[in-house]
Amino acid sequence: MKFFKYQGTGNDFIMIDDREQTFNLSKAEIEMLCHRRFGVGADGLILIQDAEGYDFRMVYYNADGGEGSMCGNGGRCIVRFAHDLGIFDKETSFIAVDGKHEASVTPDLVSLKMSDTAAVxxxxxxxxxxxxxxxxxxxxxxxxxxxxxxxxxxxxxxxxxxxxxxxxxxxxxxxxxxxxxxxxxxxxxxxxxxxxxxxxxxxxxxxxxxxxxxxxxxxxxxxxxxxxxxxxxxxxxxxxxxxxxxxxxxxxxxxx
The missing domain is CATH 3.10.310.10 (Diaminopimelate Epimerase; Chain A, domain 1)
Incomplete structure:
Protein backbone atom coordinates (compact mmCIF):
# COMPACT_ATOMS: atom_id res chain seq x y z
CA MET A 1 0.00 0.00 0.00
CA LYS A 2 1.47 3.32 -1.09
CA PHE A 3 1.39 6.22 1.38
CA PHE A 4 2.40 9.87 1.47
CA LYS A 5 3.55 12.00 4.40
CA TYR A 6 2.32 15.60 4.61
CA GLN A 7 2.72 18.30 7.24
CA GLY A 8 1.00 21.59 7.96
CA THR A 9 2.93 23.78 10.43
CA GLY A 10 4.41 20.66 11.99
CA ASN A 11 1.10 18.79 12.32
CA ASP A 12 1.98 15.67 10.30
CA PHE A 13 -0.19 13.02 8.67
CA ILE A 14 0.01 9.75 6.76
CA MET A 15 -2.05 10.18 3.58
CA ILE A 16 -3.52 7.26 1.64
CA ASP A 17 -5.35 7.43 -1.69
CA ASP A 18 -8.35 5.17 -0.96
CA ARG A 19 -10.53 6.06 -3.94
CA GLU A 20 -10.71 2.36 -4.80
CA GLN A 21 -11.68 1.64 -1.16
CA THR A 22 -9.10 -1.06 -0.51
CA PHE A 23 -7.98 0.28 2.89
CA ASN A 24 -8.62 -2.33 5.60
CA LEU A 25 -6.16 -1.67 8.45
CA SER A 26 -7.33 -2.21 12.03
CA LYS A 27 -7.28 0.37 14.83
CA ALA A 28 -4.15 -1.27 16.25
CA GLU A 29 -2.41 -1.22 12.87
CA ILE A 30 -3.21 2.47 12.34
CA GLU A 31 -1.87 3.25 15.80
CA MET A 32 1.34 1.37 15.00
CA LEU A 33 1.79 3.24 11.72
CA CYS A 34 1.46 6.56 13.55
CA HIS A 35 3.96 5.51 16.24
CA ARG A 36 7.16 7.57 16.04
CA ARG A 37 9.44 4.65 16.96
CA PHE A 38 7.81 1.60 15.39
CA GLY A 39 5.93 3.09 12.43
CA VAL A 40 5.99 5.93 9.93
CA GLY A 41 5.29 8.47 12.67
CA ALA A 42 2.40 10.95 12.48
CA ASP A 43 -0.26 12.84 14.42
CA GLY A 44 -2.91 10.99 12.41
CA LEU A 45 -3.79 9.04 9.27
CA ILE A 46 -6.10 10.40 6.56
CA LEU A 47 -7.86 8.63 3.70
CA ILE A 48 -8.99 10.37 0.54
CA GLN A 49 -12.07 8.72 -0.96
CA ASP A 50 -14.58 9.42 -3.72
CA ALA A 51 -17.79 11.15 -2.64
CA GLU A 52 -20.81 11.85 -4.82
CA GLY A 53 -21.39 15.58 -5.25
CA TYR A 54 -17.92 16.52 -3.97
CA ASP A 55 -14.37 16.36 -5.24
CA PHE A 56 -13.48 13.89 -2.47
CA ARG A 57 -14.17 12.66 1.06
CA MET A 58 -11.77 13.10 4.00
CA VAL A 59 -11.66 10.28 6.58
CA TYR A 60 -9.47 11.07 9.58
CA TYR A 61 -7.98 8.72 12.18
CA ASN A 62 -6.25 9.92 15.35
CA ALA A 63 -2.79 8.67 16.26
CA ASP A 64 -4.43 6.20 18.67
CA GLY A 65 -6.10 4.52 15.67
CA GLY A 66 -9.63 5.70 16.41
CA GLU A 67 -11.64 7.65 13.85
CA GLY A 68 -11.55 11.28 14.90
CA SER A 69 -13.47 14.52 14.59
CA MET A 70 -12.47 17.25 12.14
CA CYS A 71 -8.78 18.14 11.90
CA GLY A 72 -8.07 21.60 10.47
CA ASN A 73 -4.42 21.12 9.57
CA GLY A 74 -5.28 17.66 8.30
CA GLY A 75 -7.94 19.27 6.15
CA ARG A 76 -5.40 21.65 4.68
CA CYS A 77 -2.99 18.78 4.07
CA ILE A 78 -5.57 16.62 2.31
CA VAL A 79 -6.47 19.57 0.10
CA ARG A 80 -2.80 19.81 -0.92
CA PHE A 81 -2.73 16.03 -1.41
CA ALA A 82 -5.84 16.13 -3.61
CA HIS A 83 -4.30 18.96 -5.61
CA ASP A 84 -1.07 16.98 -6.02
CA LEU A 85 -3.16 14.01 -7.26
CA GLY A 86 -4.74 16.24 -9.90
CA ILE A 87 -8.26 16.00 -8.45
CA PHE A 88 -8.81 19.76 -8.78
CA ASP A 89 -7.03 22.86 -10.08
CA LYS A 90 -7.39 25.89 -7.75
CA GLU A 91 -10.62 25.52 -5.77
CA THR A 92 -12.34 22.48 -4.29
CA SER A 93 -15.19 21.28 -2.13
CA PHE A 94 -15.05 18.10 -0.05
CA ILE A 95 -16.98 16.32 2.67
CA ALA A 96 -15.60 15.47 6.12
CA VAL A 97 -17.11 14.17 9.34
CA ASP A 98 -18.40 17.65 10.25
CA GLY A 99 -19.88 18.40 6.82
CA LYS A 100 -18.94 20.27 3.66
CA HIS A 101 -15.72 22.27 3.36
CA GLU A 102 -14.41 24.54 0.63
CA ALA A 103 -10.76 25.34 -0.01
CA SER A 104 -8.36 27.00 -2.41
CA VAL A 105 -4.63 26.61 -3.03
CA THR A 106 -1.69 28.74 -4.10
CA PRO A 107 1.89 27.49 -4.46
CA ASP A 108 2.58 28.44 -0.83
CA LEU A 109 -0.73 28.36 1.06
CA VAL A 110 -3.95 26.44 1.54
CA SER A 111 -7.06 28.35 2.60
CA LEU A 112 -9.67 26.08 4.21
CA LYS A 113 -13.22 27.14 5.08
CA MET A 114 -14.07 25.79 8.51
CA SER A 115 -17.50 24.89 9.88
CA ASP A 116 -19.70 27.64 11.28
CA THR A 117 -19.22 27.90 15.04
CA ALA A 118 -21.66 28.78 17.80
CA ALA A 119 -21.03 31.57 20.28
CA VAL A 120 -18.67 30.86 23.16
Whole structure:
Protein backbone atom coordinates (compact mmCIF):
# COMPACT_ATOMS: atom_id res chain seq x y z
CA MET A 1 0.00 0.00 0.00
CA LYS A 2 1.47 3.32 -1.09
CA PHE A 3 1.39 6.22 1.38
CA PHE A 4 2.40 9.87 1.47
CA LYS A 5 3.55 12.00 4.40
CA TYR A 6 2.32 15.60 4.61
CA GLN A 7 2.72 18.30 7.24
CA GLY A 8 1.00 21.59 7.96
CA THR A 9 2.93 23.78 10.43
CA GLY A 10 4.41 20.66 11.99
CA ASN A 11 1.10 18.79 12.32
CA ASP A 12 1.98 15.67 10.30
CA PHE A 13 -0.19 13.02 8.67
CA ILE A 14 0.01 9.75 6.76
CA MET A 15 -2.05 10.18 3.58
CA ILE A 16 -3.52 7.26 1.64
CA ASP A 17 -5.35 7.43 -1.69
CA ASP A 18 -8.35 5.17 -0.96
CA ARG A 19 -10.53 6.06 -3.94
CA GLU A 20 -10.71 2.36 -4.80
CA GLN A 21 -11.68 1.64 -1.16
CA THR A 22 -9.10 -1.06 -0.51
CA PHE A 23 -7.98 0.28 2.89
CA ASN A 24 -8.62 -2.33 5.60
CA LEU A 25 -6.16 -1.67 8.45
CA SER A 26 -7.33 -2.21 12.03
CA LYS A 27 -7.28 0.37 14.83
CA ALA A 28 -4.15 -1.27 16.25
CA GLU A 29 -2.41 -1.22 12.87
CA ILE A 30 -3.21 2.47 12.34
CA GLU A 31 -1.87 3.25 15.80
CA MET A 32 1.34 1.37 15.00
CA LEU A 33 1.79 3.24 11.72
CA CYS A 34 1.46 6.56 13.55
CA HIS A 35 3.96 5.51 16.24
CA ARG A 36 7.16 7.57 16.04
CA ARG A 37 9.44 4.65 16.96
CA PHE A 38 7.81 1.60 15.39
CA GLY A 39 5.93 3.09 12.43
CA VAL A 40 5.99 5.93 9.93
CA GLY A 41 5.29 8.47 12.67
CA ALA A 42 2.40 10.95 12.48
CA ASP A 43 -0.26 12.84 14.42
CA GLY A 44 -2.91 10.99 12.41
CA LEU A 45 -3.79 9.04 9.27
CA ILE A 46 -6.10 10.40 6.56
CA LEU A 47 -7.86 8.63 3.70
CA ILE A 48 -8.99 10.37 0.54
CA GLN A 49 -12.07 8.72 -0.96
CA ASP A 50 -14.58 9.42 -3.72
CA ALA A 51 -17.79 11.15 -2.64
CA GLU A 52 -20.81 11.85 -4.82
CA GLY A 53 -21.39 15.58 -5.25
CA TYR A 54 -17.92 16.52 -3.97
CA ASP A 55 -14.37 16.36 -5.24
CA PHE A 56 -13.48 13.89 -2.47
CA ARG A 57 -14.17 12.66 1.06
CA MET A 58 -11.77 13.10 4.00
CA VAL A 59 -11.66 10.28 6.58
CA TYR A 60 -9.47 11.07 9.58
CA TYR A 61 -7.98 8.72 12.18
CA ASN A 62 -6.25 9.92 15.35
CA ALA A 63 -2.79 8.67 16.26
CA ASP A 64 -4.43 6.20 18.67
CA GLY A 65 -6.10 4.52 15.67
CA GLY A 66 -9.63 5.70 16.41
CA GLU A 67 -11.64 7.65 13.85
CA GLY A 68 -11.55 11.28 14.90
CA SER A 69 -13.47 14.52 14.59
CA MET A 70 -12.47 17.25 12.14
CA CYS A 71 -8.78 18.14 11.90
CA GLY A 72 -8.07 21.60 10.47
CA ASN A 73 -4.42 21.12 9.57
CA GLY A 74 -5.28 17.66 8.30
CA GLY A 75 -7.94 19.27 6.15
CA ARG A 76 -5.40 21.65 4.68
CA CYS A 77 -2.99 18.78 4.07
CA ILE A 78 -5.57 16.62 2.31
CA VAL A 79 -6.47 19.57 0.10
CA ARG A 80 -2.80 19.81 -0.92
CA PHE A 81 -2.73 16.03 -1.41
CA ALA A 82 -5.84 16.13 -3.61
CA HIS A 83 -4.30 18.96 -5.61
CA ASP A 84 -1.07 16.98 -6.02
CA LEU A 85 -3.16 14.01 -7.26
CA GLY A 86 -4.74 16.24 -9.90
CA ILE A 87 -8.26 16.00 -8.45
CA PHE A 88 -8.81 19.76 -8.78
CA ASP A 89 -7.03 22.86 -10.08
CA LYS A 90 -7.39 25.89 -7.75
CA GLU A 91 -10.62 25.52 -5.77
CA THR A 92 -12.34 22.48 -4.29
CA SER A 93 -15.19 21.28 -2.13
CA PHE A 94 -15.05 18.10 -0.05
CA ILE A 95 -16.98 16.32 2.67
CA ALA A 96 -15.60 15.47 6.12
CA VAL A 97 -17.11 14.17 9.34
CA ASP A 98 -18.40 17.65 10.25
CA GLY A 99 -19.88 18.40 6.82
CA LYS A 100 -18.94 20.27 3.66
CA HIS A 101 -15.72 22.27 3.36
CA GLU A 102 -14.41 24.54 0.63
CA ALA A 103 -10.76 25.34 -0.01
CA SER A 104 -8.36 27.00 -2.41
CA VAL A 105 -4.63 26.61 -3.03
CA THR A 106 -1.69 28.74 -4.10
CA PRO A 107 1.89 27.49 -4.46
CA ASP A 108 2.58 28.44 -0.83
CA LEU A 109 -0.73 28.36 1.06
CA VAL A 110 -3.95 26.44 1.54
CA SER A 111 -7.06 28.35 2.60
CA LEU A 112 -9.67 26.08 4.21
CA LYS A 113 -13.22 27.14 5.08
CA MET A 114 -14.07 25.79 8.51
CA SER A 115 -17.50 24.89 9.88
CA ASP A 116 -19.70 27.64 11.28
CA THR A 117 -19.22 27.90 15.04
CA ALA A 118 -21.66 28.78 17.80
CA ALA A 119 -21.03 31.57 20.28
CA VAL A 120 -18.67 30.86 23.16
CA UNK A 121 -19.99 28.72 26.01
CA UNK A 122 -18.62 28.01 29.47
CA UNK A 123 -17.42 24.51 30.30
CA UNK A 124 -15.98 23.88 33.75
CA UNK A 125 -14.86 27.51 34.04
CA UNK A 126 -13.15 27.68 30.64
CA UNK A 127 -14.29 29.08 27.31
CA UNK A 128 -15.43 26.30 24.97
CA UNK A 129 -15.89 26.15 21.18
CA UNK A 130 -16.76 23.36 18.77
CA UNK A 131 -14.83 24.21 15.61
CA UNK A 132 -15.33 20.74 14.14
CA UNK A 133 -13.58 19.34 17.22
CA UNK A 134 -14.11 20.36 20.87
CA UNK A 135 -11.70 22.90 22.35
CA UNK A 136 -11.26 24.68 25.67
CA UNK A 137 -9.02 27.71 26.06
CA UNK A 138 -6.83 28.91 28.90
CA UNK A 139 -4.72 32.08 28.86
CA UNK A 140 -1.16 31.76 30.12
CA UNK A 141 1.74 34.15 30.70
CA UNK A 142 5.20 32.87 29.70
CA UNK A 143 3.69 30.19 27.47
CA UNK A 144 7.12 28.92 26.39
CA UNK A 145 7.78 27.75 29.95
CA UNK A 146 4.50 25.81 30.36
CA UNK A 147 4.44 22.01 30.73
CA UNK A 148 1.71 21.58 28.12
CA UNK A 149 1.55 17.79 28.43
CA UNK A 150 1.05 17.97 32.18
CA UNK A 151 -1.35 20.93 32.24
CA UNK A 152 -3.29 19.71 29.20
CA UNK A 153 -3.63 16.16 30.47
CA UNK A 154 -4.95 17.40 33.82
CA UNK A 155 -7.82 19.23 32.09
CA UNK A 156 -8.42 16.60 29.41
CA UNK A 157 -8.66 13.81 32.01
CA UNK A 158 -10.57 15.78 34.66
CA UNK A 159 -13.81 14.31 36.01
CA UNK A 160 -15.84 16.94 34.16
CA UNK A 161 -14.46 15.95 30.75
CA UNK A 162 -14.56 12.23 31.48
CA UNK A 163 -18.35 12.47 31.57
CA UNK A 164 -18.68 15.13 28.87
CA UNK A 165 -17.05 13.49 25.88
CA UNK A 166 -13.49 14.77 26.19
CA UNK A 167 -11.79 17.86 24.79
CA UNK A 168 -8.65 19.33 23.31
CA UNK A 169 -6.90 21.95 25.45
CA UNK A 170 -5.39 25.18 24.11
CA UNK A 171 -3.05 27.51 25.98
CA UNK A 172 -2.87 31.06 24.64
CA UNK A 173 -0.56 34.02 25.14
CA UNK A 174 -1.43 37.35 23.51
CA UNK A 175 1.46 38.91 21.59
CA UNK A 176 -0.41 42.05 20.56
CA UNK A 177 -3.91 42.99 19.37
CA UNK A 178 -3.68 40.97 16.17
CA UNK A 179 -1.29 38.13 17.05
CA UNK A 180 -1.40 35.27 19.52
CA UNK A 181 0.84 32.35 20.45
CA UNK A 182 -0.91 28.98 20.88
CA UNK A 183 0.14 25.57 22.20
CA UNK A 184 -2.32 22.67 22.08
CA UNK A 185 -2.75 19.37 23.91
CA UNK A 186 -4.62 17.09 21.51
CA UNK A 187 -6.90 14.24 22.48
CA UNK A 188 -6.23 11.12 20.40
CA UNK A 189 -2.55 12.04 20.31
CA UNK A 190 -2.62 12.56 24.12
CA UNK A 191 0.27 14.98 23.95
CA UNK A 192 1.19 18.40 22.66
CA UNK A 193 1.33 18.70 18.88
CA UNK A 194 3.31 21.28 16.95
CA UNK A 195 0.09 22.87 15.72
CA UNK A 196 -3.69 22.27 15.73
CA UNK A 197 -5.91 23.86 13.09
CA UNK A 198 -9.27 23.56 14.84
CA UNK A 199 -7.53 24.63 18.05
CA UNK A 200 -6.03 27.85 16.71
CA UNK A 201 -9.38 28.60 15.08
CA UNK A 202 -11.09 28.38 18.47
CA UNK A 203 -8.41 30.60 20.03
CA UNK A 204 -8.83 33.27 17.35
CA UNK A 205 -12.61 33.37 17.84
CA UNK A 206 -12.04 33.72 21.55
CA UNK A 207 -9.75 36.71 21.00
CA UNK A 208 -12.74 38.50 19.49
CA UNK A 209 -14.85 37.59 22.53
CA UNK A 210 -12.21 38.47 25.13
CA UNK A 211 -10.44 41.42 23.55
CA UNK A 212 -12.58 42.50 20.55
CA UNK A 213 -9.69 41.66 18.20
CA UNK A 214 -10.75 41.94 14.57
CA UNK A 215 -10.35 39.55 11.65
CA UNK A 216 -7.86 38.38 10.50
CA UNK A 217 -5.68 37.27 13.42
CA UNK A 218 -2.20 35.74 13.10
CA UNK A 219 -1.15 32.73 15.16
CA UNK A 220 2.32 31.57 16.14
CA UNK A 221 2.63 27.83 16.82
CA UNK A 222 5.63 25.59 17.48
CA UNK A 223 5.40 24.41 13.88
CA UNK A 224 4.98 27.76 12.15
CA UNK A 225 2.59 30.61 11.46
CA UNK A 226 -1.11 30.47 10.58
CA UNK A 227 -3.87 33.01 10.02
CA UNK A 228 -7.62 32.82 10.68
CA UNK A 229 -10.25 35.16 9.27
CA UNK A 230 -13.91 35.16 10.34
CA UNK A 231 -17.26 36.96 10.36
CA UNK A 232 -19.26 37.59 13.54
CA UNK A 233 -23.06 37.37 13.38
CA UNK A 234 -25.57 39.38 15.41
CA UNK A 235 -26.09 36.41 17.76
CA UNK A 236 -22.29 36.25 18.36
CA UNK A 237 -21.90 33.05 16.38
CA UNK A 238 -19.19 32.85 13.69
CA UNK A 239 -19.35 32.18 9.94
CA UNK A 240 -17.03 32.42 6.93
CA UNK A 241 -14.14 31.13 9.02
CA UNK A 242 -10.97 30.45 7.04
CA UNK A 243 -7.83 28.69 8.28
CA UNK A 244 -4.87 29.76 6.14
CA UNK A 245 -1.34 28.40 6.12
CA UNK A 246 1.22 26.13 4.41
CA UNK A 247 0.79 22.41 3.75
CA UNK A 248 3.57 20.38 2.17
CA UNK A 249 4.45 16.88 1.04
CA UNK A 250 7.36 15.47 3.06
CA UNK A 251 7.96 12.05 1.45
CA UNK A 252 6.24 8.93 0.09
CA UNK A 253 6.72 5.23 0.59
CA UNK A 254 5.17 1.77 0.57
CA UNK A 255 3.73 0.01 3.60
CA UNK A 256 5.27 -3.44 3.84
Missing amino acids: SDKDGLHFYDTGSPHVIKYIDNLDELDVDGAGSAIRNSEFWKVNGGTNVNFVEAIDEQRIKVRTYERGVEAETFSCGTGVTACVLDRFVVAACQSPIAIVTKGGDLEVSFHVNADHSFTNIYLIGPAKRVFEGVLA
